Amino acid sequence: MPRIFIISLILGDFMRTSSVERNTKETKIFCKTNVDGTGESKISTGIGFFDHMLEIFSHHSLIDVELNVDGDTHVDFHHTVEDSAYALSEAINKSIGNKTGISRYGFFYITMDESLSRTVIDFSGRPELVWKVELGLEKIGEMDTELFKEFFKAFANNAKCNLHIENFYGTNNHHIIESCFKSFARSVRSALTIDERTKNIIPSSKGIL
Numbered sequence: 001m002p003r004i005f006i007i008s009l010i011l012g013d014f015m016r017t018s019s020v021e022r023n024t025k026e027t028k029i030f031c032k033t034n035v036d037g038t039g040e041s042k043i044s045t046g047i048g049f050f051d052h053m054l055e056i057f058s059h060h061s062l063i064d065v066e067l068n069v070d071g072d073t074h075v076d077f078h079h080t081v082e083d084s085a086y087a088l089s090e091a092i093n094k095s096i097g098n099k100t101g102i103s104r105y106g107f108f109y110i111t112m113d114e115s116l117s118r119t120v121i122d123f124s125g126r127p128e129l130v131w132k133v134e135l136g137l138e139k140i141g142e143m144d145t146e147l148f149k150e151f152f153k154a155f156a157n158n159a160k161c162n163l164h165i166e167n168f169y170g171t172n173n174h175h176i177i178e179s180c181f182k183s184f185a186r187s188v189r190s191a192l193t194i195d196e197r198t199k200n201i202i203p204s205s206k207g208i209l
Helices: 048-061 078-096 146-159 173-192
Strands: 003-010 017-023 027-034 041-044 064-071 105-112 115-122 128-132 162-169
Touching: 017 078, 027 078, 041 048, 048 064, 048 078, 048 173, 064 078, 078 146, 078 173, 105 173, 115 173, 128 146, 146 162, 146 173, 162 173
Parallel strands: 041 064, 128 162
Antiparallel strands: 003 017, 017 027, 027 064, 105 115, 115 162
């Protein structure tokens, strides 16, 4: 079983930050997030294209992300990608606490040249991934394209959110995946924004998420 330690947590009107360590026999990860940041990132996973996508996520979500991963990439990239999603989602979840005041829902369309993708997210407390993205290559850079679904699946499961990602069209695999990450980032940004009209209310008619 992985050991997960929450190093720090600050919740308040002005800053939502958290740090997480995840240590297993397969990966050693440190992840720090500031949901109310400016999109600054310091990311090192050992997988160049994956680093690039996570930097894009940070930049467009405005979540500051520090992520350092020492994974068993000599085996393959699966554990590194999946566990990075676990750590990132854990840090974000700890940052937003009981979700008081968040908008909860987010959706965004992103075009990247010839490609168009959409993400819809609901921080509902219930995990579900719908992934409608077809890629024609086995790898982009050094990264196996099948691992993108695994990343988003792990994120949805651990963040306990509904996450629907769909690519409508596109021919360049780099553009398709980048448009997915950008739409994902902007959707998360929308969902985690504090709604001033309900900043003291949990966004659920049940009163809990």
